[in-house]
Amino acid sequence: MNLPDQKSSGRPVTAMSTSPAGCESSQRFPLADPVDRRPNPRVAADYPILIYGTDFRRPLRGHARDLSVGGVCAATASPFGFASVERVVLKLPSGRLSLRAAGHWQRQVPGDDHPLTGISFSELEPRALETLLRTVYEAGQKLGSFLFERTGLWELGLVDCVMLAQNYTRYRDIPAAQFIYRQDAFPAFGNAIFIVNRGTVTLKALVRGDVDITLDRLDPGELFGEAAFLSGTLHIESAVAESRVRLLEISANTHHYLRSAEPAVAHRLAQVLIRLSATRLRNMLCRVQEHVTA
Amino acid sequence: MPLTAALHGSEDRKRQGEPEAHATPRMPAGVPVRLYLEGLPGPLAARSRDIGTGGVCVETGSPFALSSVERIVLDLPTGKMAFAAKGSWQRAPLVGDGLLTGIRFVSPKREEIHLLWDFVQVQAKECARFLHEGSELGTLSLDDALEIALRTRVRQVTAGHWIYRQGSAGEDSVFMVRSGTVAIEMRSRRDPPIRLKPIGVGGVFGGLPLLAEISHPESALAETDTQLLEIPQYTFRDLERTKPLLARCVARALIRRQASHLSKLMEYIA
Numbered sequence: 404m405n406l407p408d409q410k411s412s413g414r415p416v417t418a419m420s421t422s423p424a425g426c427e428s429s430q431r432f433p434l435a436d437p438v439d440r441r442p443n444p445r446v447a448a449d450y451p452i453l454i455y456g457t458d459f460r461r462p463l464r465g466h467a468r469d470l471s472v473g474g475v476c477a478a479t480a481s482p483f484g485f486a487s488v489e490r491v492v493l494k495l496p497s498g499r500l501s502l503r504a505a506g507h508w509q510r511q512v513p514g515d516d517h518p519l520t521g522i523s524f525s526e527l528e529p530r531a532l533e534t535l536l537r538t539v540y541e542a543g544q545k546l547g548s549f550l551f552e553r554t555g556l557w558e559l560g561l562v563d564c565v566m567l568a569q570n571y572t573r574y575r576d577i578p579a580a581q582f583i584y585r586q587d588a589f590p591a592f593g594n595a596i597f598i599v600n601r602g603t604v605t606l607k608a609l610v611r612g613d614v615d616i617t618l619d620r621l622d623p624g625e626l627f628g629e630a631a632f633l634s635g636t637l638h639i640e641s642a643v644a645e646s647r648v649r650l651l652e653i654s655a656n657t658h659h660y661l662r663s664a665e666p667a668v669a670h671r672l673a674q675v676l677i678r679l680s681a682t683r684l685r686n687m688l689c690r691v692q693e694h695v696t697a
Numbered sequence: 698m699p700l701t702a703a704l705h706g707s708e709d710r711k712r713q714g715e716p717e718a719h720a721t722p723r724m725p726a727g728v729p730v731r732l733y734l735e736g737l738p739g740p741l742a743a744r745s746r747d748i749g750t751g752g753v754c755v756e757t758g759s760p761f762a763l764s765s766v767e768r769i770v771l772d773l774p775t776g777k778m779a780f781a782a783k784g785s786w787q788r789a790p791l792v793g794d795g796l797l798t799g800i801r802f803v804s805p806k807r808e809e810i811h812l813l814w815d816f817v818q819v820q821a822k823e824c825a826r827f828l829h830e831g832s833e834l835g836t837l838s839l840d841d842a843l844e845i846a847l848r849t850r851v852r853q854v855t856a857g858h859w860i861y862r863q864g865s866a867g868e869d870s871v872f873m874v875r876s877g878t879v880a881i882e883m884r885s886r887r888d889p890p891i892r893l894k895p896i897g898v899g900g901v902f903g904g905l906p907l908l909a910e911i912s913h914p915e916s917a918l919a920e921t922d923t924q925l926l927e928i929p930q931y932t933f934r935d936l937e938r939t940k941p942l943l944a945r946c947v948a949r950a951l952i953r954r955q956a957s958h959l960s961k962l963m964e965y966i967a
Contacts, residue, residue, distance in 0.1 A: 614966055633948070634952045678910075681911065684955040684959060691962045
Protein backbone atom coordinates (compact mmCIF):
# COMPACT_ATOMS: atom_id res chain seq x y z
CA MET A 404 0.00 0.00 0.00
CA ASN A 405 1.28 3.42 -0.82
CA LEU A 406 1.20 6.28 1.56
CA PRO A 407 -1.08 9.22 0.96
CA ASP A 408 0.40 12.52 -0.10
CA GLN A 409 -1.04 14.42 2.79
CA LYS A 410 -0.83 12.95 6.22
CA SER A 411 -3.60 14.03 8.52
CA SER A 412 -3.34 14.67 12.19
CA GLY A 413 -4.28 11.15 13.07
CA ARG A 414 -7.20 12.25 15.16
CA PRO A 415 -10.52 10.52 14.66
CA VAL A 416 -12.39 12.37 11.98
CA THR A 417 -15.31 13.63 13.99
CA ALA A 418 -17.27 14.83 11.01
CA MET A 419 -17.20 11.41 9.46
CA SER A 420 -20.04 9.82 11.25
CA THR A 421 -22.20 12.90 11.29
CA SER A 422 -21.75 14.36 7.85
CA PRO A 423 -23.74 12.57 5.22
CA ALA A 424 -22.83 15.30 2.77
CA GLY A 425 -19.99 13.51 1.18
CA CYS A 426 -18.91 16.38 -0.99
CA GLU A 427 -18.50 18.51 2.04
CA SER A 428 -16.49 15.92 3.88
CA SER A 429 -14.30 15.21 0.87
CA GLN A 430 -13.53 18.90 0.57
CA ARG A 431 -12.72 19.15 4.21
CA PHE A 432 -10.50 16.11 4.13
CA PRO A 433 -8.69 15.99 0.81
CA LEU A 434 -8.01 12.30 1.05
CA ALA A 435 -5.28 10.70 -0.92
CA ASP A 436 -6.64 7.22 -1.30
CA PRO A 437 -3.79 4.75 -1.63
CA VAL A 438 -5.83 2.90 -4.24
CA ASP A 439 -4.91 5.76 -6.56
CA ARG A 440 -1.20 5.04 -6.53
CA ARG A 441 0.28 1.75 -5.56
CA PRO A 442 3.45 -0.07 -6.42
CA ASN A 443 2.29 -3.37 -4.88
CA PRO A 444 -0.44 -5.73 -5.96
CA ARG A 445 -3.50 -5.08 -3.82
CA VAL A 446 -6.63 -7.11 -3.83
CA ALA A 447 -10.15 -6.74 -2.47
CA ALA A 448 -10.18 -8.92 0.61
CA ASP A 449 -12.30 -9.84 3.57
CA TYR A 450 -10.21 -11.04 6.48
CA PRO A 451 -10.78 -10.36 10.19
CA ILE A 452 -8.23 -7.96 11.59
CA LEU A 453 -7.24 -6.85 15.08
CA ILE A 454 -5.82 -3.35 15.37
CA TYR A 455 -3.55 -2.43 18.27
CA GLY A 456 -2.79 1.17 19.11
CA THR A 457 -1.41 3.29 21.91
CA ASP A 458 -4.72 5.13 22.27
CA PHE A 459 -6.73 2.05 23.11
CA ARG A 460 -6.00 -0.72 25.57
CA ARG A 461 -7.81 -3.56 23.87
CA PRO A 462 -7.49 -4.39 20.20
CA LEU A 463 -10.07 -3.00 17.82
CA ARG A 464 -11.82 -5.56 15.69
CA GLY A 465 -12.27 -4.90 12.02
CA HIS A 466 -12.26 -6.42 8.57
CA ALA A 467 -9.74 -5.98 5.79
CA ARG A 468 -11.39 -4.50 2.70
CA ASP A 469 -8.29 -4.75 0.60
CA LEU A 470 -4.86 -6.11 1.25
CA SER A 471 -1.42 -5.68 -0.24
CA VAL A 472 2.08 -6.55 0.87
CA GLY A 473 2.46 -2.89 1.83
CA GLY A 474 -0.65 -2.43 3.91
CA VAL A 475 -4.34 -2.94 4.45
CA CYS A 476 -7.55 -0.97 4.26
CA ALA A 477 -9.56 -1.88 7.33
CA ALA A 478 -13.24 -1.34 8.05
CA THR A 479 -14.10 -0.87 11.71
CA ALA A 480 -17.35 -0.32 13.59
CA SER A 481 -16.39 3.23 14.55
CA PRO A 482 -13.67 5.81 13.89
CA PHE A 483 -10.58 5.79 16.05
CA GLY A 484 -7.27 7.62 16.47
CA PHE A 485 -5.55 6.00 13.53
CA ALA A 486 -2.22 7.74 14.15
CA SER A 487 -1.74 5.64 17.26
CA VAL A 488 -1.85 2.32 15.38
CA GLU A 489 1.30 0.29 15.97
CA ARG A 490 0.40 -3.31 15.21
CA VAL A 491 -2.20 -5.37 13.39
CA VAL A 492 -3.03 -9.04 13.45
CA LEU A 493 -4.53 -10.45 10.28
CA LYS A 494 -6.53 -13.64 10.53
CA LEU A 495 -5.66 -15.15 7.18
CA PRO A 496 -6.82 -18.56 5.92
CA SER A 497 -3.28 -19.80 6.51
CA GLY A 498 -3.22 -18.56 10.12
CA ARG A 499 -2.66 -15.40 12.14
CA LEU A 500 -0.13 -12.88 10.96
CA SER A 501 1.10 -10.20 13.32
CA LEU A 502 2.70 -7.14 11.73
CA ARG A 503 4.10 -3.80 12.84
CA ALA A 504 1.92 -1.11 11.36
CA ALA A 505 1.07 2.58 11.17
CA GLY A 506 -2.23 4.31 10.46
CA HIS A 507 -2.31 6.86 7.63
CA TRP A 508 -5.79 7.91 6.73
CA GLN A 509 -9.39 7.38 7.66
CA ARG A 510 -12.59 8.17 5.88
CA GLN A 511 -16.28 7.45 5.78
CA VAL A 512 -17.67 6.37 2.44
CA PRO A 513 -21.31 7.36 2.01
CA GLY A 514 -23.53 4.30 1.91
CA ASP A 515 -21.01 2.23 3.81
CA ASP A 516 -21.73 1.97 7.52
CA HIS A 517 -18.10 1.35 8.48
CA PRO A 518 -15.30 3.91 8.44
CA LEU A 519 -12.25 2.84 6.45
CA THR A 520 -8.69 3.22 7.69
CA GLY A 521 -5.52 2.95 5.65
CA ILE A 522 -2.76 1.13 7.50
CA SER A 523 0.74 0.43 6.24
CA PHE A 524 2.99 -2.42 7.34
CA SER A 525 6.59 -1.92 8.36
CA GLU A 526 9.63 -4.02 9.15
CA LEU A 527 8.23 -7.05 7.35
CA GLU A 528 10.13 -10.25 7.91
CA PRO A 529 10.72 -12.44 4.84
CA ARG A 530 8.27 -15.05 6.07
CA ALA A 531 5.53 -12.50 6.67
CA LEU A 532 6.18 -10.96 3.27
CA GLU A 533 5.90 -14.38 1.64
CA THR A 534 2.62 -15.08 3.44
CA LEU A 535 1.21 -11.74 2.38
CA LEU A 536 2.31 -12.21 -1.21
CA ARG A 537 0.75 -15.65 -1.37
CA THR A 538 -2.48 -14.41 0.18
CA VAL A 539 -2.73 -11.45 -2.17
CA TYR A 540 -2.07 -13.52 -5.27
CA GLU A 541 -4.46 -16.29 -4.27
CA ALA A 542 -7.21 -13.82 -3.43
CA GLY A 543 -6.53 -11.98 -6.69
CA GLN A 544 -6.82 -15.16 -8.70
CA LYS A 545 -10.08 -16.08 -6.99
CA LEU A 546 -11.55 -12.64 -7.56
CA GLY A 547 -10.19 -12.53 -11.11
CA SER A 548 -11.96 -15.82 -11.81
CA PHE A 549 -15.17 -14.27 -10.51
CA LEU A 550 -14.75 -11.29 -12.84
CA PHE A 551 -14.02 -13.58 -15.76
CA GLU A 552 -16.69 -16.18 -15.13
CA ARG A 553 -19.55 -14.13 -13.79
CA THR A 554 -19.30 -10.58 -15.11
CA GLY A 555 -19.40 -8.66 -18.36
CA LEU A 556 -15.67 -8.10 -17.97
CA TRP A 557 -14.97 -11.61 -19.30
CA GLU A 558 -14.13 -9.95 -22.61
CA LEU A 559 -10.91 -8.70 -21.06
CA GLY A 560 -9.69 -12.27 -20.69
CA LEU A 561 -8.73 -14.18 -17.55
CA VAL A 562 -5.24 -12.71 -17.20
CA ASP A 563 -6.44 -9.12 -17.29
CA CYS A 564 -9.39 -9.91 -15.04
CA VAL A 565 -6.92 -11.27 -12.46
CA MET A 566 -4.70 -8.22 -12.94
CA LEU A 567 -7.71 -5.94 -12.48
CA ALA A 568 -8.77 -7.84 -9.37
CA GLN A 569 -5.28 -7.82 -7.92
CA ASN A 570 -4.73 -4.14 -8.36
CA TYR A 571 -7.81 -2.09 -8.94
CA THR A 572 -10.75 -3.33 -6.92
CA ARG A 573 -12.01 -2.86 -3.41
CA TYR A 574 -14.90 -4.39 -1.51
CA ARG A 575 -17.72 -2.29 -0.27
CA ASP A 576 -20.35 -3.66 2.08
CA ILE A 577 -23.71 -1.97 1.96
CA PRO A 578 -26.50 -2.68 4.45
CA ALA A 579 -29.95 -3.60 3.13
CA ALA A 580 -32.15 -0.69 1.98
CA GLN A 581 -29.17 1.68 1.82
CA PHE A 582 -28.62 3.87 -1.23
CA ILE A 583 -25.35 3.22 -3.07
CA TYR A 584 -25.89 6.37 -5.10
CA ARG A 585 -28.83 8.59 -5.71
CA GLN A 586 -30.56 9.80 -8.83
CA ASP A 587 -29.52 13.28 -9.97
CA ALA A 588 -26.64 13.45 -7.51
CA PHE A 589 -22.90 13.26 -7.81
CA PRO A 590 -21.45 10.55 -5.57
CA ALA A 591 -19.45 12.08 -2.77
CA PHE A 592 -16.19 10.44 -3.72
CA GLY A 593 -16.60 10.58 -7.46
CA ASN A 594 -18.13 8.12 -9.84
CA ALA A 595 -17.30 4.46 -9.76
CA ILE A 596 -18.16 1.22 -11.46
CA PHE A 597 -19.72 -1.32 -9.15
CA ILE A 598 -19.92 -5.05 -9.57
CA VAL A 599 -22.36 -7.00 -7.43
CA ASN A 600 -20.37 -9.66 -5.62
CA ARG A 601 -23.04 -10.76 -3.19
CA GLY A 602 -26.69 -9.78 -2.69
CA THR A 603 -29.08 -7.91 -4.95
CA VAL A 604 -29.15 -4.29 -6.07
CA THR A 605 -32.16 -2.47 -7.48
CA LEU A 606 -31.86 0.37 -9.94
CA LYS A 607 -34.84 2.67 -9.71
CA ALA A 608 -35.96 6.12 -10.63
CA LEU A 609 -38.29 8.58 -9.02
CA VAL A 610 -40.45 10.27 -11.62
CA ARG A 611 -41.88 13.73 -10.94
CA GLY A 612 -41.12 13.22 -7.29
CA ASP A 613 -43.80 10.64 -6.62
CA VAL A 614 -43.71 7.67 -9.03
CA ASP A 615 -41.05 5.12 -8.19
CA ILE A 616 -40.19 2.79 -11.03
CA THR A 617 -37.82 -0.15 -10.98
CA LEU A 618 -35.48 -0.06 -13.95
CA ASP A 619 -33.42 -3.15 -13.23
CA ARG A 620 -32.64 -5.74 -10.59
CA LEU A 621 -29.03 -6.84 -10.44
CA ASP A 622 -27.68 -10.12 -9.15
CA PRO A 623 -24.07 -11.14 -8.48
CA GLY A 624 -21.84 -10.55 -11.48
CA GLU A 625 -23.74 -7.58 -12.85
CA LEU A 626 -22.19 -4.14 -13.25
CA PHE A 627 -23.78 -0.78 -12.65
CA GLY A 628 -22.91 2.89 -12.33
CA GLU A 629 -21.05 2.79 -15.64
CA ALA A 630 -23.15 5.38 -17.52
CA ALA A 631 -22.34 8.21 -15.10
CA PHE A 632 -18.79 6.89 -14.79
CA LEU A 633 -18.24 7.09 -18.53
CA SER A 634 -20.13 10.27 -19.29
CA GLY A 635 -19.20 12.18 -16.14
CA THR A 636 -22.81 13.17 -15.60
CA LEU A 637 -25.29 12.80 -12.77
CA HIS A 638 -26.81 9.39 -12.19
CA ILE A 639 -30.14 9.07 -13.93
CA GLU A 640 -31.18 6.35 -11.50
CA SER A 641 -30.72 5.43 -7.87
CA ALA A 642 -29.00 2.22 -6.82
CA VAL A 643 -30.34 0.63 -3.65
CA ALA A 644 -29.14 -2.46 -1.83
CA GLU A 645 -32.12 -4.80 -1.74
CA SER A 646 -30.38 -7.09 0.73
CA ARG A 647 -27.03 -6.77 2.47
CA VAL A 648 -24.73 -6.34 -0.49
CA ARG A 649 -21.06 -6.78 -1.16
CA LEU A 650 -19.78 -4.78 -4.09
CA LEU A 651 -16.52 -4.64 -5.94
CA GLU A 652 -15.70 -1.05 -6.68
CA ILE A 653 -13.45 0.40 -9.37
CA SER A 654 -13.31 4.10 -8.65
CA ALA A 655 -12.75 6.86 -11.19
CA ASN A 656 -9.37 7.57 -9.59
CA THR A 657 -8.40 3.94 -9.84
CA HIS A 658 -9.43 3.90 -13.47
CA HIS A 659 -7.42 7.04 -14.02
CA TYR A 660 -4.38 5.26 -12.63
CA LEU A 661 -5.14 2.20 -14.73
CA ARG A 662 -5.08 4.40 -17.83
CA SER A 663 -1.49 5.33 -17.24
CA ALA A 664 -0.29 2.03 -15.79
CA GLU A 665 -2.09 -0.34 -18.16
CA PRO A 666 -3.36 1.76 -21.08
CA ALA A 667 -4.28 -1.19 -23.26
CA VAL A 668 -6.36 -2.79 -20.51
CA ALA A 669 -7.94 0.58 -19.64
CA HIS A 670 -8.88 1.04 -23.28
CA ARG A 671 -10.46 -2.39 -23.53
CA LEU A 672 -12.20 -1.93 -20.20
CA ALA A 673 -13.67 1.35 -21.47
CA GLN A 674 -14.89 -0.40 -24.64
CA VAL A 675 -16.58 -3.11 -22.57
CA LEU A 676 -18.14 -0.50 -20.30
CA ILE A 677 -19.39 1.53 -23.26
CA ARG A 678 -21.02 -1.57 -24.71
CA LEU A 679 -22.58 -2.53 -21.37
CA SER A 680 -23.73 1.02 -20.75
CA ALA A 681 -25.33 1.35 -24.20
CA THR A 682 -27.13 -1.95 -23.71
CA ARG A 683 -28.34 -1.07 -20.23
CA LEU A 684 -29.58 2.37 -21.33
CA ARG A 685 -31.46 0.79 -24.19
CA ASN A 686 -33.03 -1.78 -21.85
CA MET A 687 -33.97 0.96 -19.42
CA LEU A 688 -35.54 2.97 -22.23
CA CYS A 689 -37.59 -0.09 -23.21
CA ARG A 690 -38.61 -0.61 -19.58
CA VAL A 691 -39.70 3.01 -19.23
CA GLN A 692 -41.57 2.83 -22.54
CA GLU A 693 -43.63 0.02 -21.02
CA HIS A 694 -44.59 2.29 -18.16
CA VAL A 695 -45.71 5.06 -20.47
CA THR A 696 -49.41 4.58 -21.08
CA ALA A 697 -52.00 6.53 -22.95
CA MET B 698 -11.17 -19.58 -49.24
CA PRO B 699 -11.16 -19.88 -53.04
CA LEU B 700 -9.63 -16.95 -54.84
CA THR B 701 -12.87 -16.03 -56.57
CA ALA B 702 -14.74 -16.02 -53.28
CA ALA B 703 -12.02 -13.89 -51.74
CA LEU B 704 -12.25 -11.47 -54.64
CA HIS B 705 -16.02 -11.39 -54.39
CA GLY B 706 -15.72 -10.80 -50.66
CA SER B 707 -13.49 -7.88 -51.36
CA GLU B 708 -15.89 -6.62 -54.00
CA ASP B 709 -18.78 -7.01 -51.55
CA ARG B 710 -16.94 -5.01 -48.94
CA LYS B 711 -16.28 -2.32 -51.49
CA ARG B 712 -19.89 -2.34 -52.55
CA GLN B 713 -20.95 -2.06 -48.94
CA GLY B 714 -18.81 0.99 -48.66
CA GLU B 715 -15.70 -0.23 -46.92
CA PRO B 716 -13.22 2.00 -48.65
CA GLU B 717 -9.51 1.75 -48.66
CA ALA B 718 -7.78 3.80 -45.99
CA HIS B 719 -7.96 7.47 -46.86
CA ALA B 720 -4.45 8.20 -48.01
CA THR B 721 -5.22 11.77 -48.97
CA PRO B 722 -6.82 14.61 -46.99
CA ARG B 723 -10.60 14.49 -47.22
CA MET B 724 -13.28 16.67 -45.67
CA PRO B 725 -17.07 16.66 -45.51
CA ALA B 726 -18.46 18.89 -48.26
CA GLY B 727 -21.82 19.02 -49.99
CA VAL B 728 -21.39 20.67 -53.39
CA PRO B 729 -23.20 20.05 -56.70
CA VAL B 730 -21.47 17.51 -58.90
CA ARG B 731 -21.96 16.36 -62.50
CA LEU B 732 -20.95 12.87 -63.43
CA TYR B 733 -20.19 11.95 -67.00
CA LEU B 734 -20.83 8.28 -67.65
CA GLU B 735 -20.01 6.16 -70.63
CA GLY B 736 -23.13 5.62 -72.74
CA LEU B 737 -25.13 8.39 -71.10
CA PRO B 738 -25.88 11.35 -73.37
CA GLY B 739 -25.82 13.98 -70.62
CA PRO B 740 -24.28 14.37 -67.14
CA LEU B 741 -25.82 12.78 -64.08
CA ALA B 742 -26.55 15.33 -61.36
CA ALA B 743 -25.21 14.40 -57.96
CA ARG B 744 -24.05 15.93 -54.70
CA SER B 745 -20.76 15.36 -52.92
CA ARG B 746 -20.65 13.94 -49.41
CA ASP B 747 -16.97 14.47 -48.93
CA ILE B 748 -14.14 15.76 -51.09
CA GLY B 749 -10.48 14.91 -50.88
CA THR B 750 -7.42 15.67 -52.94
CA GLY B 751 -7.59 12.14 -54.34
CA GLY B 752 -11.29 11.71 -54.96
CA VAL B 753 -14.84 12.37 -53.92
CA CYS B 754 -17.82 10.54 -52.44
CA VAL B 755 -21.01 11.43 -54.26
CA GLU B 756 -24.67 10.73 -53.69
CA THR B 757 -26.89 10.07 -56.69
CA GLY B 758 -30.59 9.39 -56.96
CA SER B 759 -30.12 6.34 -59.14
CA PRO B 760 -27.56 3.56 -59.54
CA PHE B 761 -25.05 3.39 -62.38
CA ALA B 762 -22.19 1.12 -63.38
CA LEU B 763 -18.99 1.95 -61.53
CA SER B 764 -16.98 1.13 -64.62
CA SER B 765 -18.91 3.70 -66.66
CA VAL B 766 -17.50 6.70 -64.77
CA GLU B 767 -15.36 8.83 -67.12
CA ARG B 768 -15.34 12.36 -65.85
CA ILE B 769 -16.55 14.43 -62.94
CA VAL B 770 -17.18 18.16 -62.61
CA LEU B 771 -17.23 19.66 -59.13
CA ASP B 772 -19.09 22.93 -58.69
CA LEU B 773 -16.90 24.38 -55.94
CA PRO B 774 -17.55 27.84 -54.46
CA THR B 775 -14.34 28.94 -56.14
CA GLY B 776 -15.43 27.71 -59.55
CA LYS B 777 -15.95 24.53 -61.52
CA MET B 778 -13.26 21.84 -61.63
CA ALA B 779 -13.30 18.91 -64.05
CA PHE B 780 -11.34 15.67 -63.63
CA ALA B 781 -10.97 12.40 -65.44
CA ALA B 782 -12.36 9.88 -62.95
CA LYS B 783 -12.93 6.24 -62.08
CA GLY B 784 -15.50 4.61 -59.84
CA SER B 785 -14.04 2.86 -56.76
CA TRP B 786 -16.95 1.61 -54.67
CA GLN B 787 -20.69 1.97 -54.36
CA ARG B 788 -23.26 1.32 -51.68
CA ALA B 789 -26.88 2.08 -50.92
CA PRO B 790 -27.57 3.79 -47.62
CA LEU B 791 -29.86 1.77 -45.38
CA VAL B 792 -32.37 4.57 -45.08
CA GLY B 793 -33.21 6.95 -47.91
CA ASP B 794 -33.17 6.65 -51.68
CA GLY B 795 -29.71 7.91 -52.57
CA LEU B 796 -26.74 5.84 -53.57
CA LEU B 797 -23.18 6.56 -52.45
CA THR B 798 -20.29 6.18 -54.89
CA GLY B 799 -16.62 6.63 -54.26
CA ILE B 800 -14.87 8.26 -57.20
CA ARG B 801 -11.15 8.55 -57.69
CA PHE B 802 -9.54 11.33 -59.75
CA VAL B 803 -7.32 10.02 -62.54
CA SER B 804 -3.99 11.75 -62.98
CA PRO B 805 -5.02 15.18 -61.70
CA LYS B 806 -2.67 18.02 -62.62
CA ARG B 807 -0.45 19.54 -59.97
CA GLU B 808 -2.26 22.89 -60.04
CA GLU B 809 -5.63 21.09 -59.74
CA ILE B 810 -4.41 19.24 -56.68
CA HIS B 811 -3.28 22.56 -55.21
CA LEU B 812 -6.74 24.04 -55.77
CA LEU B 813 -8.32 20.98 -54.14
CA TRP B 814 -5.89 21.30 -51.23
CA ASP B 815 -7.04 24.89 -50.73
CA PHE B 816 -10.68 23.83 -50.83
CA VAL B 817 -10.11 20.93 -48.40
CA GLN B 818 -8.25 23.26 -46.04
CA VAL B 819 -11.13 25.74 -46.00
CA GLN B 820 -13.58 22.89 -45.35
CA ALA B 821 -11.31 21.51 -42.63
CA LYS B 822 -11.18 24.88 -40.92
CA GLU B 823 -14.95 25.31 -41.00
CA CYS B 824 -15.69 21.77 -39.89
CA ALA B 825 -13.10 21.79 -37.13
CA ARG B 826 -14.38 25.14 -35.87
CA PHE B 827 -17.93 23.79 -35.82
CA LEU B 828 -16.86 20.67 -33.92
CA HIS B 829 -14.75 22.69 -31.52
CA GLU B 830 -17.30 25.40 -30.81
CA GLY B 831 -20.69 23.99 -31.54
CA SER B 832 -20.89 20.26 -30.99
CA GLU B 833 -21.84 18.20 -27.97
CA LEU B 834 -18.55 16.37 -28.16
CA GLY B 835 -17.22 18.78 -25.58
CA THR B 836 -14.07 20.79 -25.70
CA LEU B 837 -11.89 19.43 -28.47
CA SER B 838 -8.42 20.63 -29.30
CA LEU B 839 -7.88 21.79 -32.86
CA ASP B 840 -6.05 18.54 -33.62
CA ASP B 841 -8.87 16.43 -32.20
CA ALA B 842 -11.52 18.43 -34.04
CA LEU B 843 -9.60 17.91 -37.27
CA GLU B 844 -9.22 14.19 -36.58
CA ILE B 845 -12.98 13.86 -36.21
CA ALA B 846 -13.66 16.14 -39.18
CA LEU B 847 -11.45 13.89 -41.30
CA ARG B 848 -13.70 10.97 -40.51
CA THR B 849 -17.03 12.62 -41.21
CA ARG B 850 -19.16 12.94 -44.28
CA VAL B 851 -22.05 15.29 -45.03
CA ARG B 852 -25.55 13.93 -45.26
CA GLN B 853 -28.43 16.06 -46.45
CA VAL B 854 -31.85 14.91 -45.23
CA THR B 855 -35.06 16.47 -46.47
CA ALA B 856 -37.69 17.50 -43.92
CA GLY B 857 -39.98 14.62 -43.02
CA HIS B 858 -37.51 11.88 -43.94
CA TRP B 859 -36.39 9.24 -41.46
CA ILE B 860 -32.73 9.01 -40.56
CA TYR B 861 -33.27 5.71 -38.75
CA ARG B 862 -36.20 3.86 -37.25
CA GLN B 863 -36.71 2.45 -33.78
CA GLY B 864 -35.91 -1.27 -33.66
CA SER B 865 -33.59 -1.12 -36.68
CA ALA B 866 -29.87 -1.69 -36.34
CA GLY B 867 -28.65 -1.23 -39.88
CA GLU B 868 -28.03 2.51 -39.90
CA ASP B 869 -25.26 2.48 -37.34
CA SER B 870 -23.47 5.76 -38.06
CA VAL B 871 -22.95 8.47 -35.48
CA PHE B 872 -24.63 11.74 -36.47
CA MET B 873 -24.08 15.38 -35.60
CA VAL B 874 -26.58 18.06 -36.58
CA ARG B 875 -24.83 20.77 -38.57
CA SER B 876 -28.01 22.62 -39.54
CA GLY B 877 -31.70 22.02 -39.04
CA THR B 878 -33.42 19.98 -36.34
CA VAL B 879 -33.99 16.28 -35.80
CA ALA B 880 -37.07 14.93 -34.04
CA ILE B 881 -36.73 11.92 -31.77
CA GLU B 882 -39.70 9.60 -31.53
CA MET B 883 -40.34 6.66 -29.28
CA ARG B 884 -43.09 4.16 -29.66
CA SER B 885 -44.80 2.96 -26.51
CA ARG B 886 -48.23 1.73 -25.56
CA ARG B 887 -49.24 5.28 -26.15
CA ASP B 888 -50.43 6.27 -29.60
CA PRO B 889 -49.18 8.40 -31.34
CA PRO B 890 -45.51 7.86 -30.47
CA ILE B 891 -43.89 10.18 -27.96
CA ARG B 892 -41.88 12.93 -29.54
CA LEU B 893 -39.02 14.05 -27.32
CA LYS B 894 -37.36 17.44 -27.44
CA PRO B 895 -35.78 17.82 -30.89
CA ILE B 896 -32.04 17.77 -31.36
CA GLY B 897 -30.66 21.05 -32.63
CA VAL B 898 -27.40 22.20 -34.17
CA GLY B 899 -24.39 20.55 -32.56
CA GLY B 900 -26.40 17.64 -31.14
CA VAL B 901 -24.89 14.16 -31.36
CA PHE B 902 -27.17 11.17 -31.78
CA GLY B 903 -27.51 7.64 -33.17
CA GLY B 904 -24.62 5.22 -33.03
CA LEU B 905 -26.01 2.82 -30.44
CA PRO B 906 -25.84 -0.18 -32.81
CA LEU B 907 -22.24 0.80 -33.38
CA LEU B 908 -21.40 0.80 -29.68
CA ALA B 909 -23.19 -2.35 -28.62
CA GLU B 910 -24.60 -4.17 -31.65
CA ILE B 911 -28.14 -3.46 -30.52
CA SER B 912 -31.07 -1.86 -32.29
CA HIS B 913 -32.04 1.80 -32.00
CA PRO B 914 -34.31 2.47 -29.03
CA GLU B 915 -35.69 5.53 -30.81
CA SER B 916 -36.49 6.84 -34.28
CA ALA B 917 -34.84 9.93 -35.73
CA LEU B 918 -36.66 12.11 -38.24
CA ALA B 919 -35.51 15.26 -40.00
CA GLU B 920 -37.92 17.88 -38.70
CA THR B 921 -36.61 20.48 -41.13
CA ASP B 922 -34.22 20.21 -44.06
CA THR B 923 -31.19 19.05 -42.16
CA GLN B 924 -27.50 18.75 -42.79
CA LEU B 925 -25.79 16.08 -40.76
CA LEU B 926 -22.18 15.21 -40.23
CA GLU B 927 -21.98 11.46 -40.25
CA ILE B 928 -19.26 9.21 -38.83
CA PRO B 929 -19.82 5.92 -40.62
CA GLN B 930 -19.07 2.62 -38.97
CA TYR B 931 -15.75 1.96 -40.67
CA THR B 932 -14.33 5.38 -39.86
CA PHE B 933 -15.52 5.07 -36.25
CA ARG B 934 -13.71 1.73 -36.03
CA ASP B 935 -10.65 3.44 -37.49
CA LEU B 936 -10.98 6.15 -34.84
CA GLU B 937 -11.19 3.46 -32.14
CA ARG B 938 -7.97 1.92 -33.41
CA THR B 939 -5.96 5.04 -34.04
CA LYS B 940 -7.42 7.59 -31.60
CA PRO B 941 -9.10 5.59 -28.83
CA LEU B 942 -9.55 8.57 -26.52
CA LEU B 943 -11.36 10.49 -29.25
CA ALA B 944 -13.56 7.48 -30.00
CA ARG B 945 -14.40 7.36 -26.30
CA CYS B 946 -15.26 11.04 -26.39
CA VAL B 947 -17.79 10.34 -29.17
CA ALA B 948 -19.15 7.30 -27.27
CA ARG B 949 -19.54 9.38 -24.12
CA ALA B 950 -21.59 11.96 -26.03
CA LEU B 951 -23.85 9.18 -27.33
CA ILE B 952 -24.31 7.74 -23.84
CA ARG B 953 -25.17 11.20 -22.52
CA ARG B 954 -27.73 11.52 -25.32
CA GLN B 955 -29.39 8.21 -24.43
CA ALA B 956 -29.37 9.10 -20.73
CA SER B 957 -31.06 12.38 -21.64
CA HIS B 958 -33.69 10.49 -23.69
CA LEU B 959 -34.32 8.28 -20.67
CA SER B 960 -34.78 11.25 -18.34
CA LYS B 961 -37.18 12.92 -20.78
CA LEU B 962 -39.13 9.75 -21.39
CA MET B 963 -39.64 9.24 -17.67
CA GLU B 964 -41.59 12.50 -17.58
CA TYR B 965 -44.30 10.81 -19.63
CA ILE B 966 -44.98 8.16 -17.03
CA ALA B 967 -48.44 8.69 -15.61
